Amino acid sequence: MYVLIAxxxxxxxxxxxxxxxxxxxxxxxxxxxxxFHKVADAGLTIIIPFFDHVRSVVSLKQQTMDVxxxxxxxxxxxxxxxxxxxxxxxxxxxxxxYEIQSLKKGIEYLAITTIRDIVGKMDLDATxxxxxxxxxxxxxxxxxxxxxxxxxxxxxxxKDITPPADIRDAMExxxxxERNKRALILEAEAQKQSAVTIAEGKKAAAILEAEAxxxxxxxxxxxxxxxxxxxxxxxxxxxxMVYEAIKNADPDEKLVQIKSLEALExxxxxxANKVFIPFEATGALxxxxxxxxxxxxxx
Numbered sequence: 001m002y003v004l005i006a007x008x009x010x011x012x013x014x015x016x017x018x019x020x021x022x023x024x025x026x027x028x029x030x031x032x033x034x035x036f037h038k039v040a041d042a043g044l045t046i047i048i049p050f051f052d053h054v055r056s057v058v059s060l061k062q063q064t065m066d067v068x069x070x071x072x073x074x075x076x077x078x079x080x081x082x083x084x085x086x087x088x089x090x091x092x093x094x095x096x097x098y099e100i101q102s103l104k105k106g107i108e109y110l111a112i113t114t115i116r117d118i119v120g121k122m123d124l125d126a127t128x129x130x131x132x133x134x135x136x137x138x139x140x141x142x143x144x145x146x147x148x149x150x151x152x153x154x155x156x157x158x159k160d161i162t163p164p165a166d167i168r169d170a171m172e173x174x175x176x177x178e179r180n181k182r183a184l185i186l187e188a189e190a191q192k193q194s195a196v197t198i199a200e201g202k203k204a205a206a207i208l209e210a211e212a213x214x215x216x217x218x219x220x221x222x223x224x225x226x227x228x229x230x231x232x233x234x235x236x237x238x239x240x241m242v243y244e245a246i247k248n249a250d251p252d253e254k255l256v257q258i259k260s261l262e263a264l265e266x267x268x269x270x271x272a273n274k275v276f277i278p279f280e281a282t283g284a285l286x287x288x289x290x291x292x293x294x295x296x297x298x299x
Contacts, residue, residue, distance in 0.1 A: 017049035029055040058093040070120045081162040092150025
């Protein structure tokens with residue numbers, strides 16, 4: 001009876017030792033008699049008790065590792081503190097276990113030395129403005145170095161860059177000075193633009209005013225010329241009509257002389273008019289005088 005119970009206990013122990021359940025996103029590194037045997041994937045795995053041994057449980061999920069803040073000296077001899085985080089994933093569990101004693105320590109030390117090498121070639125200002133470039137270079141170097149460890153570096157991010165207190169004060173003063181400088185430059189540019197705009201407006205207004213005055217004078221002169229032309233045409237027509245009427249009436253010399261005298265009388269009515277009678281007209285006047293005396297005697 002006791003033998004059966006002992007045998008049953010041994011069978012249970014062997015069964016427990018033989019059956020392994022591997023969870024999702026994990027693998028087991030199985031060794032047989034101290035030597036690598038296989039990689040057990042997720043699911044049920046049977047091993048031989050006392051011969052097989054689970055060396056390590058490896059996670060296949062993407063993992064993060066905070067690299068402790070490190071003091072780094074830049075090219076211009078300024079000591080800054082850089083805080084970095086690394087995102088990595090194990091692609092070959094066997095290499096991750098057997099190729100390096102501690103994968104995390106290896107990644108950490110490699111990241112620290114690489115950061116110091118990269119930042120040591122840069123000035124302080126370039127360090128602040130080149131985070132993306134530093135991240136990309138770090139990821140490339142770490143990925144190449146950890147490939148033989150069965151690890152892939154997905155991303156490297158610099159969380160913070162902290163300069164010394166005196167450098168921070170100097171940078172703040174510099175930034176304030178730059179802001180004030182930009183504000184003054186913008187204000188000067190605005191005043192300059194305003195002055196230019198006002199000057200251009202005055203210039204445009206003066207040009208428009210001059211063009212309007214010139215157009216008005218041209219139109220006024222054109223109107224006066226048109227009026228003079230119309231008057232001249234009217235006078236010309238009137239003279240032509242008078243001439244035609246006189247021509248049709250077939251006047252004698254006496255009538256022409258009388259009409260000439262009537263025209264002279266109309267001209268002489270003006271206060272500022274001076275009438276010069278030609279010599280030929282005096283003959284007509286004497287003739288008229290003689291005719292008047294004859295008519296008077298007859299009466």
